[in-house]
Amino acid sequence: MTPDEAAEAFYLGPERFYKLIDVLIxxxxxxxxxxxxxxxxxxxxxxxxxxxxxxxxxxxxTMLSADIREPLRHRLIxxxxxxx
Numbered sequence: 001m002t003p004d005e006a007a008e009a010f011y012l013g014p015e016r017f018y019k020l021i022d023v024l025i026x027x028x029x030x031x032x033x034x035x036x037x038x039x040x041x042x043x044x045x046x047x048x049x050x051x052x053x054x055x056x057x058x059x060x061x062t063m064l065s066a067d068i069r070e071p072l073r074h075r076l077i078x079x080x081x082x083x084x
Contacts, residue, residue, distance in 0.1 A: 006037055010037075010039065012044050015046060016044040016045065016046070017044060017045060017046070017047050017050050018039045018040070018042070018044055018050070019040065019042035019043070019044070019045050019049065019050050020039075020040035020042055020050070021037065021038070021039055021040070022036075022037070022038050022039075022040055023035055023036075023037050024036045024037075027071060028071075028074075029071075029074065030074065
């Protein structure tokens with residue numbers, strides 16, 4: 001689904017939010033990130049009751065990867081295209 005479709009699917013209304021939303025970048029294809037997004041198994045709640053590290057609301061940021069890379073074949077294609 002598109003980012004707009006995902007936002008629509010996860011929107012509960014102005015007073016209720018999912019307590020925790022998991023976002024995983026699975027791979028990068030060119031300038032597009034392919035992500036997996038799911039709602040954790042908690043009841044919805046007011047914004048003040050969401051996991052809120054640093055004001056980000058239901059997005060828990062303690063597990064970030066610094067090594068998200070696009071597939072090697074894409075990097076090689078781009079590299080050889082620059083040589084032409």
